[in-house]
Amino acid sequence: MKFSSKTLEKAVEAMSALPSIGKKSALRLVLHLADNKGEKKKRLIDAIEALQNELKVCEKCHNYSDTNICNICFDPARNKKIICVVESVKDVMAIENTMQFSGVYHILGGVISPLEGIGPEDLNIYSLVDRLKNQEIDELIMAISPTIEGDTTIYYVSKLIDNAVSISTIARGVSFGGELEYADELTLGRSIHSRTEYNNSMSV
Amino acid sequence: MKFSSKTLEKAVEAMSALPSIGKKSALRLVLHLADNKGEKKKRLIDAIEALQNELKVCEKCHNYSDTNICNICFDPARNKKIICVVESVKDVMAIENTMQFSGVYHILGGVISPLEGIGPEDLNIYSLVDRLKNQEIDELIMAISPTIEGDTTIYYVSKLIDNAVSISTIARGVSFGGELEYADELTLGRSIHSRTEYNNSMSV
Numbered sequence: 001m002k003f004s005s006k007t008l009e010k011a012v013e014a015m016s017a018l019p020s021i022g023k024k025s026a027l028r029l030v031l032h033l034a035d036n037k038g039e040k041k042k043r044l045i046d047a048i049e050a051l052q053n054e055l056k057v058c059e060k061c062h063n064y065s066d067t068n069i070c071n072i073c074f075d076p077a078r079n080k081k082i083i084c085v086v087e088s089v090k091d092v093m094a095i096e097n098t099m100q101f102s103g104v105y106h107i108l109g110g111v112i113s114p115l116e117g118i119g120p121e122d123l124n125i126y127s128l129v130d131r132l133k134n135q136e137i138d139e140l141i142m143a144i145s146p147t148i149e150g151d152t153t154i155y156y157v158s159k160l161i162d163n164a165v166s167i168s169t170i171a172r173g174v175s176f177g178g179e180l181e182y183a184d185e186l187t188l189g190r191s192i193h194s195r196t197e198y199n200n201s202m203s204v
Numbered sequence: 205m206k207f208s209s210k211t212l213e214k215a216v217e218a219m220s221a222l223p224s225i226g227k228k229s230a231l232r233l234v235l236h237l238a239d240n241k242g243e244k245k246k247r248l249i250d251a252i253e254a255l256q257n258e259l260k261v262c263e264k265c266h267n268y269s270d271t272n273i274c275n276i277c278f279d280p281a282r283n284k285k286i287i288c289v290v291e292s293v294k295d296v297m298a299i300e301n302t303m304q305f306s307g308v309y310h311i312l313g314g315v316i317s318p319l320e321g322i323g324p325e326d327l328n329i330y331s332l333v334d335r336l337k338n339q340e341i342d343e344l345i346m347a348i349s350p351t352i353e354g355d356t357t358i359y360y361v362s363k364l365i366d367n368a369v370s371i372s373t374i375a376r377g378v379s380f381g382g383e384l385e386y387a388d389e390l391t392l393g394r395s396i397h398s399r400t401e402y403n404n405s406m407s408v
Contacts, residue, residue: 002300004262004293005270007254014251017244018233029222031293034255034268040221041256045249047218050211051238052245058208064238066209089208089235096206 266311
């Protein structure tokens with residue numbers, strides 16, 4: 001790509017350093033910003049600066065927050081005795097959108113992955129153990145991706161906690177609206193293994 | 205989408221105001237920036253600020269530039285007597301990448317489109333006429349999209365110039381590597397109409 005301006009080239013480089021933004025998309029975004037008369041650029045700069053300077057991480061659950069304790073951990077209506085353990089902030093948002101969970105969260109910041117050099121000390125695992133020590137907890141719900149790394153992480157946490165708290169994992173099976181023939185064998189096999197009793201008054 | 209932080213929400217809003225970035229993509233980009241320890245955010249802020257404060261528009265051809273006259277217009281090796289008229293900066297980059305053109309450019313900034321309320325006065329058409337008056341020009345190559353709006357723009361420019369300079373349009377026809385059966389009728393019809401004599405020494 002030939003650029004008529006170094007400024008333009010640097011902006012495209014900075015933009016294409018973001019995930020899933022290639023050089024062509026970056027160029028389109030940068031030209032859009034360059035064509036725009038100030039307002040959009042200023043909003044974007046202010047927003048990124050706020051991410052830099054104002055965004056905090058909740059001391060309890062490690063969720064992004066505007067305050068030292070996030071609004072979920074702070075909310076008196078939430079059940080503090082049930083902690084849902086997730087990988088990332090995105091997972092918290094996904095679960096919150098279901099409106100099916102009224103406990104609190106703990107964000108690990110990833111899963112144990114020896115191949116990528118991510119060990120337990122790189123994650124918020126020990127702070128989870130501290131929470132269990134300092135507070136009465138009834139249940140840990142492990143809402144972790146059903147991958148080898150995810151299962152390893154769940155195993156590691158369960159060993160570390162050593163039956164101090166009951167641990168559950170989210171149900172794995174065939175998706176609602178999914179067709180059986182397209183489900184992979186492992187999922188389908190597990191969903192038969194973990195079958196639940198039919199209840200015709202059950203709501204979906 | 206439920207956000208744990210206003211800062212995060214504002215950043216997602218600012219990011220999703222960019223073209224082809226939806227709310228979900230914006231969230232991924234923002235969380236990537238938030239997770240990143242400073243460096244990427246700073247580079248992006250600096251780059252957008254440079255777009256705001258340092259990027260200039262070439263006085264002659266309206267290309268983005270670091271200087272008042274862009275490096276194409278400034279280059280003594282380029283033929284200043286042939287002007288290629290294009291819609292946008294992106295088109296200049298596309299033509300430069302072909303390395304088939306050694307003249308200079310003129311960027312209109314769009315095409316005449318009554319439906320979108322874009323008239324000749326919104327484009328850099330009169331500055332093109334000024335260039336033709338002030339300087340000896342041999343040819344205008346109209347490298348404008350083959351649309352109704354594009355054709356209207358070419359017609360308007362040709363009327364305004366009134367045969368003062370010879371005008372050509374870029375060839376329209378079947379793409380290299382394209383298959384005839386998939387070419388649309390208009391293109392195929394025109395490409396038969398504008399057939400060129402076969403020359404077996406012609407390089408592709």
